Amino acid sequence: MMPPPRLPAAPPDLAAVLRLLDSHDLPAAARLAAASSSSSAVALAAVLLRRPPPRLGYCIHARAARSGLLSDRYLANALLAFYVRLPGHLPHALRAFDDLPRRDVVAHSSILAAFLRAGHPRHALLSLKSMVAGADGVAPSAHALSAAAKACAVLRDRRAGACVHGTIVVRGYGDDGVVLSALVDMYGHAAAPGDARRAFEEMHAPDGICYTSLISAFVRNDWFEEALRWFRAMVATNGVWPDGCTFGSMMTALGNLKRARQGREAHTQVVTRGLCGNVVVESSTLDMYSKCGLMVDARKVFDRMKLRNAISWCALLGGYCQSGEHEKVLSLFRQMDMEDDDWYCLGTLLRSCAGLSAVKLGKEIHCRCVRMRGCRDVIAESALVDLYAKCGAVEYAYRVFERSTVRNMITWNAMICGFAQNGHGERAIDLFNEMVRERVRPDYISFIGVLFACSHTGMVEQGRNYFNSMSKEYGIASGIEHYNCMVDLLSRVELLEEAEDLVNKSPFRDDSSLWAAILGACATHSNPYVAERVAKKMMELEPQYHLSYVLLENVYRTIGRWEDAVEVRRLMKSRKVKKEPGASWIDVNRSKQYMSNANEEASQLAASGMMSIDEEVQST
Incomplete structure (x- = not known):
């Protein structure tokens, strides 16, 4: 029996470089590789593939250029991989790609991923297009196709995603779990959960990642019931286990459905599976309890968290704000230890200021927003418009509205309702008409604002028209608030x-x-x-x-x-x-005092949580 053939031994210099790399001494390995002779290209490439610091990688690139080694295919691909991994080095990666002596499928896939990582998804798709056209004689790989699907997800481009899907099927990757999982995720981002489900059903043996991608796609598009159904199917499948990302999506679905009992059961599963240290799962659990109104349970989850991030804080603050405990929102915000303020947290804080009519504190937070990149965020701007409008500072609200860079439905509705509630009915109606002219589709809240404006300006005919157009033109069913506005409108003019x-x-x-x-x-x-x-x-x-x-x-x-x-x-x-006694709130030294005519007395001062006023003020 003949002995197996021996593999050629590595040259002494290369072996020494590899030993230094195994000991994680990159600088020494780089010095030895640069000083070596015959195995220089392979040794330099080996150092580059170990992800050296940028400065060390530049030195290796310079050494290879001086030695005329850039024509070596192995070293050129290693240089490309080095620059592709570095953030902000897309021009260097493109130059390394152009200098390749021969561009294979790995090089094309790497540059496609580099475009995607650098925030250029359109260029990534163009790179895939050149591969499909047969550039350099290469065909797209599974890695390239999954990266292209991620590019479509970033763009939320369903049509481009369908083209990528067709390419996947034609090229024979319809059974690749990684590629199909990327497709499911893409359809979820492109607001096509039905297509995501169909792509999932094409899989022969979907694993946990594929199930998680599908459930996340449903949750992202508010198909919460469907997400629950497929989660149950996932649990019933042998060999498929939900992970932290799966439970994170499930908690989001249960919170939005207000399923407190099922949420507790899912929380029990999180504990028994040992996922309590996962910040994503814990933050989602906290958010679920908050949306169900169980703030005691939400606070228990928060207090037990070993690691907290901005999402955790925002979920707790949002829960207290939704429950009307605005003073707790203000006091908790002061405890946050964040290097950079989160826009969503500031938006929640501003909504609490609006709930307390604390306009002075709101102005202080507004100044803080301005210092943070000029307050160019739709969440903070919408909350500011709502705050100033509810506090009666309509001109402040309109100034913020006019200067807002992006206006979403919340921004429009806050300004329309602000005008209507502060006696500017005609301006509210004009703004509503402007919104329609800009092709922004009014929603349920928009019609409450415009009908309220018609009611307080006596515009009976316009009110009737708006009320009728809700169902006829926009398919919005009239709610109790709309009927209240119409009844008030007709009653005011003695109809x-x-x-x-x-x-x-x-x-x-x-x-x-x-x-x-x-x-x-x-x-x-x-x-x-x-x-x-x-x-x-x-x-x-x-x-x-x-x-x-x-x-x-x-x-x-x-x-x-x-x-x-x-x-x-x-x-x-x-x-x-x-008879119920009359009552009102008044401002006393930046605090709220509840005044009642019952028994000719006024109740004690209810101080705002942000203000340090300890004394009790009573009026006689």
Whole structure:
């Protein structure tokens, strides 16, 4: 039996270089490789492939150029790989690519990935196009095709992604799990979850990464129920286990669906699988509890986290803000230890300032935003518009709105509603029309703002038109808020019977807020028959609402039905209906004081969480 052939031994210089590389002494290995002779190109390439620091890599490149070794294919590819990995070195990578003696599929795939990493996804797709066209006699590899799918995901270009998908099928990579997983992720980013599901179903044996890509695609496009269904299918599949990214997506879906019980069960799985140290999973769990309104559980998760990032802080702050605990938002924000402020955190902080009507503090945060790259962020700008509008500083709000670089639906709605609520109805209507002219599609909130503006300016016909256009032109079902605005609009111009008819025909005919709007108008307009019907309806829906009895009693007295008035008074006493005391909030030394006329006293000072005022202020 013949002995197996021996592999040629490495030259002594190269062997010494490799030993130094194994001992992680890159500078010594580079010096020895530069001083070697016959094995210089291979030794230099070996050092480059160990990811040396940029300065050391430059020296190796210079040594290779002086020695005329750039024509060596192995060394030239190593130089290309070195520059491709370095951030901000795309021009160097392109020069190394152009200097290659022969460009193979690895070189083309590397430069495609370099374009993608440098933030040039269009150039990455052009690189794939040249490979498909047969440039340098190469065909796209699985690595190149998956990178091209990621480029389409960055661009959110569904059409380009479909072309890449076709290339994958034609080139015979339809069974490659890595490529198909990239395709699923691409369709998720391109707002095509249905196509993501079809791409997934083409896989013969999808692994955990493929399932996670599909579930993430559903969550990203708000297909939360579908994400839950496929998660259950994943768990039921033998040999496929969910990881931290899978549970992170699941927590997001459960939080948006307000599934607190299932969220607790998923949290139990996270603990039993040993994923508690994963900051992505813990932040998603915290966000899930916050969205379900379980702030005690959310705070427990937060306190147990060993590692916290901006997402963790923002999830907790957002939960407290959503729950109306604005003082906690302000106090927690002061505890944040961040090198750079997060725009979303600042947006949450500004929303809490709006909830507390703390305009002075909001201005301080505005100044902080300006110092941070000029406050050019749509989240912070939208929150600023909302803050100033809710605090009555309409001109401040409009100035921020005019200077905003990007306006999303929240920005438009905040400004429209701000104008409407501060007595600038005509400006609100003009801004709504401007939004439509700019091809921004109004949503549910937009119509609340414009109908509120019509109500307070007495524009009955325009209000009717906007109300009807919601369903006819935009397919938006009218909600209780829209009906409230319309009832208020009709009641203000003494069209009480039309308002009553509108409520009776609405799906919210048993909602007391609509009848209360007509009831308030009946107190100032003389239509005793409508007032009697509305008051009796209110007494039926809200037996403890005192104004219904007071109004009905006054109506009976006005038309001389004294016995009926006495009967209403007797009914009010038998049901133990009491008048609610009036109350208001006032500013006292940068704090909020609750003033009530009950028992001729005012309750104690409710200080804002950001302000260090310890004394208790009471008025007599």
